[in-house]
Amino acid sequence: MNALNRKKEETFKPLGSKSLLSRMAKYRFLYLILAPALILVLVFCYLPMFGLVIAFQDYDIIGGITASEFVGFDNFVKIFTMPKFTKAIINTVKYSSVQLFLGLPFPIMLALLFNELRMIRFKRIVQTISYLPYFLSWISVVGMFSAFFALDGTYNTFMATIVGESYEAKNILTDAENFLGILFWTNIWKNIGWNSIIFLAAITGIDPTLYEAAMVDGCNRFKQVLYITIPCLLPTIAIIFIMNTASLVTLNFEQVFGFQNIYIQEETEVINTLVYRQGILNAEYSLSTAFGMFQGAVSFALVCITNFIVKRVSGVGIW
Amino acid sequence: MKKSFGEKLFDVFLIVFMVLMCVIMIYPYLNQLAISLNDGTDTMLGGITVFPRKWTWSNYDTIFSNESLIRSTVVTVITVICSTILTLIVCVGAAYAIKKKDLPFRNAIIWILLLPSYISAGVIPTFILFRYLHLMNNILVYILPSAFTFYNVIIIRTFLSSLPVALEEAAYIEGANEMQILYKVILPLCKPVLATVALWTMVASWNDWTTTLYYVNEPSLFKLQYIIQQIIKQSEVVQKMVNDSALTGGSTSVRARPTSESVKAAAIIFSTLPIICTYPFLQKYFVKGVAIGAVKD
Structure with missing residues (x-):
């Protein structure tokens, strides 16, 4: 042997x-x-x-x-002590956590509603229209909305007809208070249709016999969604959520930079835009590299941690 | 099965909701279209919705008589074509190679290609590297760094794995070598997935303006979307365009005067038109990409 x-x-x-x-x-x-x-x-x-x-x-x-x-960790110390940088970090987390947690249900709900549409032709047209904004560049979207909210734009005209003579026209894009809302809703507007595709695909993949069984058991459409569609969607939701957690410290540069204007720029600075302004415009390479590195490390760690937790809880993970 | 009252009500609500959503989705675009076709000074009075009040082409005359906008369109078209071709070559090659299960070092190669999706060096080190490589103010900066995308490789590879292995084996027995198998057997079957990747690359390249923002300050190499960004960010640029156009006689009508708002609208419409016009017909290819990518591994 x-x-x-x-x-x-x-x-x-x-x-x-x-x-x-x-x-x-x-x-x-x-x-x-x-x-x-x-x-x-x-x-x-x-x-x-x-x-x-x-x-x-x-x-x-x-x-x-x-x-x-x-210089060792000097640059990192500076980042956490200079108010400009800490403000950017706070803003980033504030803006993106709202988008991450409150934004997630929108495409799921849209996918559920799409699934309930029975008229195929109408459904296809609605879907095509809802996907459309996804293909426009952020900068043209910014242009469209800045015209929409301009003093002579639709928003102010509309508000004037509702409120009446006492309404004072104002451009809401020049107020830093509204920035979070602007980012949130324009993001929904641009991406909701497209993001619903992946959930719709998952819904289509659900075994139809489950629905048949539920119908026999006397479930109406609403209950079918509640007890079959949503539970079957959970793995997809978990994966999308894990993949999005990286964005907790990374906002879409094009969107934020686009919507910033001279009135609100300092108030609304986020990590990405500050790296651009400090690094490329002001040539403070070391400081901005440290800032970008911090951002990259945190987002990678976030993906790992969320993946770990979700995998523990539901058994679904990206690796 | 007879529908209950509640279900009927829900169906009505659903249709109303969908129609409302469509209106919200396309209104900003139609609004821009109307403003771009409306007399600039008239627009300032407000109240333009989806129909122009005073028809004029003068806003479009202004942007088409603008040299930098035309030049940037040419630059954009060239980069879109080049990066699409290069992306296809690079990604098809990688996908076909990593599909072979017994390729030596396959796993290591996949890891090398995958890792940058999760970690990146960030803007500034890339910026410094590009300066070393003389990619600053170089048209190649639009084409080379974006040519490889792991997601595209995954989409192509998933499609390749769905093809029957027997095809390759048959070609092999017939005496075809690897290159002939790829070009004569595999690629002709891959047209749908190649179309998907090509269209994605085209849209991404057409819409890209941050590359210009970061790495290019030579005006003759600006991309179209960057010009749009400039127009949106700096109304003085627009004012200059309007004045230049008045000097060169670009604006045909004396009465219709373009303003920054209306020229901006015309520029946005011009820059998004290729996408808006072709998208509805190509939508199935885009959606296919997501569906394939969704089932990865």
């Missing part, structure tokens, strides 16, 4: 290593077509990671990374 095993090893080991090379040679065409993707990822995703070292440096613009002086 032992001898047999040894013999096997002897014959297989050299063959194994040889076959690796020969297998690689056999697949050389595959490596060739894989190469562009690998090169692009290494250059544009991994190479910049070495640049993160400047978060611990006082970056010298002329000398570059090698000539810069190491």
Whole structure:
């Protein structure tokens, strides 16, 4: 038995290593077509990671990374002590947590309602229209809404007809108090239709015999939704929620930057926009890199933690 | 089964809700369309909803006589075409390669490709790298960094795995090599998924303006959406456009005078028109992408 095993090893080991090379040679065409993707990822995703070292440096613009002086965690200390940065962190968490927690039910509800629509043609038209805003760039959406809320725009005209003569026209986009609401509702407006697709697909995948059984048991449409559709949707909801938790510290730059204007910019600064203004406009590279690094680390940690918790509770996870 | 009163009421409510939602979804767009076709000074009086009061093309004359807008459109079209082609080459290659289960180092390669979806170096290190690579103020900055997207690879790979293995085996027995199998057998079958990825890339590239904001300050390389951003952010830019157009006689009618608000509307309509016009016909391809991506692993 032992001898047999040894013999096997002897014959297989050299063959194994040889076959690796020969297998690689056999697949050389595959490596060739894989190469562009690998090169692009290494250059544009991994190479910049070495640049993160400047978060611990006082970056010298002329000398570059090698000539810069190491300052340890000074930049990170600055971030948490300078009011400008702490305000940006607070704003980011405030804006995005509202979007994450209060925004999640909207596309789910829309998907449930779509599912109840029985007229196929009408349903298709409504769906097409609801997906449409998703394909517009944030900046044109900003343009549309700034015209909508302008002093001579629809909003003020509409309010004037409702309230009457006493109504004083004002542009609500220039008041920082409204910024959260603007971000929330424009986000819903732009993405609700599109985000409903994934839930609708999950609903379509539910076994129809479940509904038949429920109908026999005397469940009406409302109860079917409550006891079958929603429980069957929970895994999908969990996955979407996990994937969205990363956004707790990352707001959509295009949206926030677009809706900011000179009246409210300082009040509504978030991490992304501050990194852009401090880093690219004011050339404070080290400070902004540290800020961006903090953001990236937190969002990665959030995904891991949420994934862990959700997996514990419901058994569904992204890895 | 006879519907109860409550269910009938719900059906009515549902239809009313859906119609209302559609109105909310398209109103801002129709409003812009009306403003862009309305006389600028008249718009300032307010009350424009979805119909123009005083018809005029002068707002469009203004934007079409603007050189930077036309140039940025050309730049955008070029980058859209190039990045679509490059994305397809890069992502199809990667997807086809990682589909082979016994490819040596397959798992390591997948991890290398996947990881950047979760962690990234951030804006500033990328910015510094691009300066080293001379990608600043270079049209390649629009094309190269965005060419690889893991999600696209997943979509293509999922589609590839749904093709019968027998096809490849048959071609192999016939004496075709890997390259011939890919180009003659696999790719012709992949048209739907290639269309999906191509359309996504086109929309993303057409709508992209932050790349310009971060890495380009050479006006001849601005993208269309960046010009829109400038117009929205700086009304003085618009005022200049209006004045220039008046000097060069771009505005045909003397009475109809464009204002910043109406020119802005015209520019937004112009920049979104290709998407609005083609989207309803291509919608199924877009939705297909989500459906395929949803079942990943």
